[in-house]
Amino acid sequence: MKGRRSPQKIREHIRPQAESAGKRVTLPRALSKLGYCSRTQAERLIAEGRVAIGDRIVTDPSTWVDLSAALIKVDGKEIIAEARIYLMLNKPRGLVTTRHDPEGRPTVYDCLTDFDVPHLSPVGRLDKASEGLLLFTNDTEFAQALLDPITHISKSYHVQIDQIADDDMLTAMTSGLRHDGELLRATAARKLREGDRNSWIEVELQEGRNRQIRRMLEALDVTCLRLVRVAIGGLELGDLAKGSVRVLSEDQLKDLRRKIGGSKAIRD
Structure with a gap:
C-alpha cells in the first residue's frame, strides 16, 4: 500500500x-x-x-x-497504559469497517499492517460501498467525545448521484426527509458539478445515523453512485492516496480536541 x-x-x-x-x-x-x-x-x-x-x-x-x-x-x-496513536485512512471502496469479517471479506485493517497497535479501533464507520476519511485511535475517551452528538462535529461528503441535482432536492435534504419512520436531515447540501446525466453534491452532516445520506437519497428516489467522506470536523482528506494511512499532526489533533470541547471534555 x-x-x-x-x-x-x-x-x-x-x-x-x-x-x-x-x-x-x-x-x-x-x-x-x-x-x-x-x-x-x-x-x-x-x-x-x-x-x-x-x-x-x-x-x-x-x-x-x-x-x-x-x-x-x-x-x-x-494492564499497562498504551502509547496513544491517532491515524487517518483514505478508505477504499469494498472494504468493511471491522477487524474480523465472518464472511472473509477484506477489511480496513488490511490497510493498517504497519501499525501493530493493540485496541486500535475506527472512530465511527463507513459502509462497504463508501470511501474516504476514516479515523483510528486507541484513545477511547477521544473517540467517544468525537462521536458524541452534543459536540456537533460536522462530517462532509462528496456524493455522485444518477441525475442532475436541483434546488428542490437540496432544500428537501436540509429541511428533512422521512425514511422508515425516521426523520433525516443534512446540515447543508450544495451542488458541486454536473455532467450530462449525473452530478456531484456536497452534503454536511452532524448526526451519525446509519446510512443516512443513502437513505435520504432513496426517499427522493435518487440513486447514489459514489459516496466519499472528505472531512471530519475540519480535518480534510486532502491528497492522502487511496488505501494510505497518515498519523495526525499535532496541529490537526489540537484542532479536533478544541472542537470537541478541549482536553477537559475528554479527561473529566
Missing part, C-alpha cells in the same frame, strides 16, 4: 499517554483511560469477574481506583 511508514517512523509519531498521577476514577473509566477498552466493554468484563485490582477480583463497576497506584489486571494480566 502507498503511504506506509517504517516501524521506526511509526514509533516516533506515537504520542505517550498523558500521566494520570493521583487521578481517582471508577474502574470502567480506568480501563478506558488505559486504552484497554471502552467503558461499556469494561463494565461487561467486570460483571464477568475478569477484572482484578491487585489479586482481588472486582465485580462492582462503581469501584474507585487511583490510576497512579492501582495494579489492574484483566484475565490475570496487568
Whole structure:
C-alpha cells in the first residue's frame, strides 16, 4: 500500500499517554483511560469477574481506583497504559469497517499492517460501498467525545448521484426527509458539478445515523453512485492516496480536541 511508514517512523509519531498521577476514577473509566477498552466493554468484563485490582477480583463497576497506584489486571494480566496513536485512512471502496469479517471479506485493517497497535479501533464507520476519511485511535475517551452528538462535529461528503441535482432536492435534504419512520436531515447540501446525466453534491452532516445520506437519497428516489467522506470536523482528506494511512499532526489533533470541547471534555 502507498503511504506506509517504517516501524521506526511509526514509533516516533506515537504520542505517550498523558500521566494520570493521583487521578481517582471508577474502574470502567480506568480501563478506558488505559486504552484497554471502552467503558461499556469494561463494565461487561467486570460483571464477568475478569477484572482484578491487585489479586482481588472486582465485580462492582462503581469501584474507585487511583490510576497512579492501582495494579489492574484483566484475565490475570496487568494492564499497562498504551502509547496513544491517532491515524487517518483514505478508505477504499469494498472494504468493511471491522477487524474480523465472518464472511472473509477484506477489511480496513488490511490497510493498517504497519501499525501493530493493540485496541486500535475506527472512530465511527463507513459502509462497504463508501470511501474516504476514516479515523483510528486507541484513545477511547477521544473517540467517544468525537462521536458524541452534543459536540456537533460536522462530517462532509462528496456524493455522485444518477441525475442532475436541483434546488428542490437540496432544500428537501436540509429541511428533512422521512425514511422508515425516521426523520433525516443534512446540515447543508450544495451542488458541486454536473455532467450530462449525473452530478456531484456536497452534503454536511452532524448526526451519525446509519446510512443516512443513502437513505435520504432513496426517499427522493435518487440513486447514489459514489459516496466519499472528505472531512471530519475540519480535518480534510486532502491528497492522502487511496488505501494510505497518515498519523495526525499535532496541529490537526489540537484542532479536533478544541472542537470537541478541549482536553477537559475528554479527561473529566
